[in-house]
Amino acid sequence: MASDSLLQVELVAADRLVWSGQAKMVIARTTEGDVGILPHHAPMLSVIIEGVVDVQTAEGETWVAAVDAGFLSVADNRVSILSERAEMSHEIDLEKARAEYDRAKQAGENDDEAAEALRRAEARIRAVERAS
Amino acid sequence: MALSVREYRARIKSTESMKKITRAMELIAASRIIKAQQRAQAAAPYARELTRAVSAVATFSNVDHPLTTEPENPQRAAVLVVTSDRGLAGAYSSNVLKEAERLVEKLREEGKEVDLYVTGRKAEGYFKFRQRAVVQAWTGFSDQPTYDVAADIGATLISAFLNDDDTEADEDTPPGVDEVHVVFTRFRSMLVQEPQAVRLLPLEVVEGTEAPEPGDLLPLYEFEPSASEVLDALLPRYVQSRIFFALLQAAASELAARQKAMKAATDNADELIKKYKRIANQARQAGITQEISEIVGGVNALADANAGQE
Secondary structure (H helix, E strand, C coil): CHHHHCEEEEEEECCEEEEEEEEEEEEEEECCEEEEECCCCCCEEEEECCEEEEEEECCCCEEEEEECCEEEEEECCEEEEEECCEEEHHHCCHHHHHHHHHHHHHHCCCCHHHHHHHHHHHHHHHHHHHHC | CCCCHHHHHHHHHHHHHHHHHHHHHHHHHHHHHHHHHHHHHHHHHHHHHHHHHHHHHHHHCCCCCCCCCCCCCCCEEEEEEECCCCCCECEHHHHHHHHHHHHHHHHHHCCCEEEEEEECHHHHHHHHHCCCCCCEEECCCCCCCCHHHHHHHHHHHHHHHHCCHHHHHCCCCCCCCCEEEEEEEEECCCCCEEEEEEEEECCCCCCCCCCCCCCCCCCCCEEECCHHHHHHHHHHHHHHHHHHHHHHHHHHHHHHHHHHHHHHHHHHHHHHHHHHHHHHHHHHHHHHHHHHHHHHHHHHHHHHHHHHHC
16 A cells, blocks of 8 residues: 555646656645645646745655646546656756846846746755755 | 779769668657657657546536637638658658648638748748748757647747637737647557548547446536636647647657668669679779780780881
């Protein structure tokens, strides 16, 4: 029954499969707030926003990824996270992310696009910090 | 046989250097095609999951979305033509353009006006030469498209589709369209690529390839925040992913077509070189024969003259 109490997770970006494997828990940020998904979660489809996704693997490790806006779907212990862009924390260049954050901050938060860029940069920095 | 040996030698040389170029292009296309196929494969999980999600929403909610509703009286259609930026790929671009012309003709017969959107310099040049208006053109990425480009194209087409005819007063934005079609080349195999016209919008959510079996029930989903909002976010991405798919297929097809064309060109160059070499050798031999007969003739003439004196 071991495989029954684990989640089969797929983190998918538009142009590649970023991560897939088994996990005990997945935490993601939806438009309504953070959700934690444990095995046997009810089927769900929700919209996620720029943020950090935490995956606790079966071996007790934690993977962190920064994602863009996208979707989360849960069904039959299968979790798929779809996002146009997604990066694992170890793939992110922290300095670049910081520079982007500063640039986004200077651009201001007046329009949606700038706010989105800011959230994206923030998510990437947070992903790296959380992982280390 | 009017040309001299020297001229044939020059021709052989230039054909040989052409052969080097076509051979190099063939090899480059062959190596890129593998990458293009890998990219297409890497994009498959996203498309698959997205299709699952869309069909799940479509099955479990009765929400009508503007992107899926058929307009009652379609009058204007947009056609996105996907071609290459560079030539030297055999009939690749002209096949797509022919297919596009067929579609445009068909739409016109149905009484719809057609707005053209194109990607790739070949299509841009084709329509510009014929002085036909192109609403928007994207160029410079045909052999390795990125998702950003697809997202940009998708956003443009969706906004054209959602644009109501009431807002036509605005001069800058083109009038709204009621249908969106895509013409691209589907990559069947290294040898077969076929141009295809597909209607993109309004969306037909039930995907033929992914139809769930009757016994295999989709789970009852909870939607967060709500089914309509999920659909709102889902459908534009679905459209973009379909466009991305078309671009990737077109890129792989372009490279395959180029490889084939360049292989044919290299083979042709080989033939030509062989032919020229034969003619050049013949000319060389003819020259030698002539020289010998001249010498012999000269000697004979001298001998005759000497004999006459004695």
